[in-house]
Amino acid sequence: MMSSKIQTGITFLKSADGQCQADFFNARGRVSRFLLAGCSSLFILLIAMSALAAEDQVTGQADQPLKWRSVRKLIHTQVTHKSTVQDKIPVERFRLQNQGTPEEVEIRAGLPASMLHNDFEASVKVHSTAAGLHLGLVLILPHQPDPRTGKPLESIVVGDTLRSVNQWQTMNVKVTQKVVEAALRRIRADLNRPDIRTQEAIIAGLAIVVEASPGEAFFDIGEARFGPLIEPSKALMQLVSSPQTQPDPIEQVRSFIPLDVELGGLMLGDQPVILRLAPDHGEQIETIRQFRLNAVWVPDYRDTDRAKELFDAKIGVLATPPHPEFEPGDFSRLIQALPPLDQQCPNVSAWIQGTRVTPEEHAHLLAWSREVRSADRTFQRLQMADVTAAEGAVAREIDLVGIGRHVVGRDITFGALRNMLVRRQQSGGQLSCPWTWVQTEPSSAQQAWRQNLGFRPATIEPEQIQQGVYAALSAGYKGVGFWKTHALELENPADRETAIAIELACMEIELLEPFLARGRIDGYLALQTRGQEKNPRGRGAESRLNSALGGRTVGATVSGYEGPETHDAAVISGKGNTLILATAWDNVSQFVPGPMYEKEVSLVVASSETASAWQISTTGVYGLPREVTAGGLALKISDFDQCAALIISSNPTALLPGLEQKIHALAPVAAARLAELASLKYVRVLRTVEMLRAEHTVPPNVDALLSQSKQLLDRSEFELSTNDYHEAALRARDAMRYARQAQHVCWNDAIRNLTSPSATPHAASFSTLPDHWKLMHYLEQQQQRLSDNLLASGDFEALRSVSQNGWKVDVLPKSSYLTTTDIVQDSRAGRTLRMIAWKSADAAHTVQTDAMPLLVTTPEIPVSSGDVMLVTGRVRKGPATSLEARRPLVIFDSELGPESSVRADIDSEWSRFEIIRPVGQSSTFSVTLGLMGHASVEEVLIDDLSIRKLPALTASGAIQLTGSEKSLEASGDGQSPDNSARTSPRE
Missing domain, CATH: 2.60.120.260 (Galactose-binding domain-like)
Known part of the structure; x- marks a missing residue:
């Protein structure tokens, strides 16, 4: 030795x-x-x-x-x-x-x-x-x-x-x-x-x-x-x-398109990309190519024939790997390990291991991930998972963490979604390549509920799909998944609208990919519209200073829980050029898309003295006038419609030829698809307006808006026939904007007297407005059958504590908030319910989630299918509430759940709320009050809570009221509505 x-x-x-x-x-x-x-x-x-x-x-x-x-x-x-x-x-x-x-x-x-x-x-x-x-x-x-x-x-x-x-x-x-x-x-x-x-x-x-x-x-x-x-x-x-039975990993031939992370970006097949994926539902390869996706999620890893077909088509394959077998309740004790995955799944580019994974499921996710990494020792393919919270902890094991939330039809704006994506990326430890799902259809719960009651399905508008994509790109995310639960049939007009919206969004991503794939978010600029006062001189100088120092926020705040106060633009730097991604935000487009249009917006971009700017789209590129100011380039965007992309560069000779060549290839297809999408939307809106006429008086200017939309459609078709693709695309966008305005006028008429668009399930989408007016007229005609208050303790006068008479209090475990709930005496209102949540001293060391820290639920009330429940009450802020708490209270019911919650603005004075809920298959009904946990202190007082019931007329419970005749009709076959519903792995 x-x-x-x-x-x-x-x-x-x-x-x-x-x-x-x-x-x-x-x-x-x-x-x-x-x-x-x-x-x-x-x-x-x-x-x-x-x-x-x-x-x-x-x-x-x-x-x-x-x-x-x-x-x-x-x-x-x-x-x-x-x-x-x-x-x-x-x-x-x-x-x-x-x-x-x-x-x-x-x-x-x-x-x-x-x-x-x-x-x-x-x-x-x-x-x-x-x-x-x-x-x-x-x-x-x-x-x-x-x-x-x-x-x-x-x-x-x-x-x-x-x-x-x-x-x-x-x-x-x-x-x-x-x-x-x-x-x-x-x-x-x-x-x-x-x-x-x-x-x-x-x-x-x-x-x-x-x-x-x-x-x-x-x-x-x-x-x-x-x-x-x-x-x-x-x-x-x-x-x-000695030589072994298996080839060396380096020598083993790859039969998949590699997906890797390099230099802060994603590489697919050795090319920097923004990942564009969707779940696979057996669509033809040509259909997937038409969507312009570069990856497809095949949920069943055993479907090797499908994976091979996609690989041969040069489309990345994402698959859910097999599960190892663990001891029940103990993920540290393995019963059966996984076999080698290099031979079992040879065409897979990366693994997807779940969507909407909650913190309670993280132990299983991480144990599963370790076993997959061990079984995939040869190729070590990336692992992906979409989580609801604690993304920083998950990122230690999962390579690509998905973050997101469905907002269509909910009281959460697209701007708030963008801010949430930014906030959670930062709180997760600056995740290198986060990705998110974009909603292309209503949630499975909403679809099932509407189907059970025989209501017409809600429609996701193409602008909502595009707005979801813009939110992801504006947050700097490197992957966008288009969530769907069925194959898109291109012969079906509704599916074709969705398919074209996905294709156009992917075309925009393709065009901007050289700037987005490895670009870095340097900050955000607030856009100035005509009529807005300019920022004070000192404020502008401060923004430029922040920019020079590499500050995250430049002139616009993106860290709040609510949406942006105005339109803004993300500043994305990379490869010597700067991309300005300007996006229009509002407070209503998650329900029915608003105009999202400005005749002109302006902004100042920090740049070198020799820099110039160009506005680019899938159908054209043109230079913007150079107006040099103390802060850089002063730029103006004319006819700002939903989103605009500007390129700032000091070397146009190296940049423009490649851009022009790409746009030349995209323009014919992009213009044709935009014209077709505008036509499909016009026809659908026109049909819905005609259905509305049978239920309610349509506002007078709707017909004029639709007539203008039709004229612009005809103009777009003409320009397309002359190969003027850019002009054809502009006119098609204008046609969609006028159709959007017609939708918005009808929707504003419907929600005029509602606490929130979520107060009734039919006001959350333009396509369901005929059902909304049927319900309103039904309630108006049947008021005499409305019950008394079924919540005897709703005035809180007889309650000594909230735990009495069937009330329930739920406190989020391991929360960064401390909470309390009690019955207090108000000098003017008598006894009221008080809910308080405040940040604990060790909040900085607690995992941050979007779960509500405090929930109070009423006693359950027996109901039957077809009943209509009317919930009313009064609320106000308590004196301890922080100034930043604009909408601290959430109100939802057991029938539709938190996704259809009401979040109205409240202040220190009492205000009234009202919720209307038709009952589907539920046997009991209750109302839950929750605090959001978005401010340092949230205090809310509730009083006069009432739950009243309008019993169903028939066993089927189907409500068929025509507003013009004011008559009640019920389905006479005595059969319950179809209870079938598609299910999906993600809500």
């Missing part, structure tokens, strides 16, 4: 006979708890040693160094390495630059092979700017083949952890029965093989493992000591280094 001292800094370690020892640095993949159960390529040749040497041998010559190298395939971290000399001692210096998502980095050095024995120990001198480095021994089990690769199993025996920084320290690792058994337990659990033993195990190297955190870190590795060495037999070394 012998002990060695080796100084680093020399390239190869040579044996006595002059042969170079090959390194073993082909290991890839993550180490979970410092375990690498792996398929590394290990080619180890022994250093000739004298078995009779008893004394320690200390060497530092150039023919015997350690060679340290990073061995992990990294996504978010760049590792650079150089050899240097410090105090006449050679050291290896490593620099870690993490782009925002923590991940483990492993640095290895090969050692002369030694048999595992209890006297072996090693030490390494380390100087680091970051704590948390771990030293370990690389252990090879030559008689234990890895079932996933056929190669010898590999593990790491863990030693010291670095606790101090900015000073030289010695880290040690020693072989003991305890540390070896700990390593065995981990590898046995990972592979579900209790028979794994350390028979004739070999020590093959040293490993330093560290978790790279966002930012930069350095560490130097100095001299290392190790030994004593016991030379393995030649037969044992041949067993370790």
